Amino acid sequence: MARDYGGVDLPRWRRGQRGLFLRHWISQILLVGGFLVFAALPTAFAISGGFHSDKPNFETQAPGPPCREIGEAEFDRGWNDPPHRFSFGAATFARRRGDADCTARAPGGVGPAFATCNFDAPWAIAATFDGKTRWWSVAGGYSATVDARRSGLTCRVTGKFHYYPGT
Known part of the structure; x- marks a missing residue:
């Protein structure tokens, strides 16, 4: 009995394999990218001033007259x-x-x-x-x-x- 495992040529893409390969890697990149964006949100939120960025900052305001x-x-x-x-x-x-x-x-x-x-x-x-x-x-x-x-x-x-x- 003889078995043939193919020739010395590189394997070729079978029908539908390219799509599965691209879908796998694109989903992995999007997943890692989403985690990175989510992890960076607290830092970006702190730098931006948070919810109250439109409120006056009393620490940097010039002191007013005494009460x-x-x-x-x-x-x-x-x-x-x-x-x-x-x-x-x-x-x-x-x-x-x-x-x-x-x-x-x-x-x-x-x-x-x-x-x-x-x-x-x-x-x-x-x-x-x-x-x-x-x-x-x-x-x-x-x-x-x-x-x-x-x-x-x-x-x-x-x-x-x-x-x-x-x-």
Whole structure:
């Protein structure tokens, strides 16, 4: 009995084999490419600024005028409900109206961090740090930033408040 395994020529493509070969390699390339794009999304999202890239960045804004300092009696005058109080780091904050967004920052990225809170249209703000309490008034429709540094508490008006729907 004799078997013939073909000649010395290179094998030829059989009918439909080229299509299967191309389909296999194209699907592999698309699969790996899709994984690479999916893996790169978090980095691209962080670089782009995320969802809130249209919001003003309070860290890079020029500091505005100082907030008007008031007393505790004026902070409580005319309000029936208690102020919204919260603590962040070693500081305690209270506000009348608006929202707050706090972060810990270090000047120039070096040194001890301090608490910074951005208030959206707060009307009145109180802050306690190192046993000292200060109260400020902010004109209606304006935002403010309060820093709780070792040197003391400071409040600055950062500009007109702009509402960003969906945030």
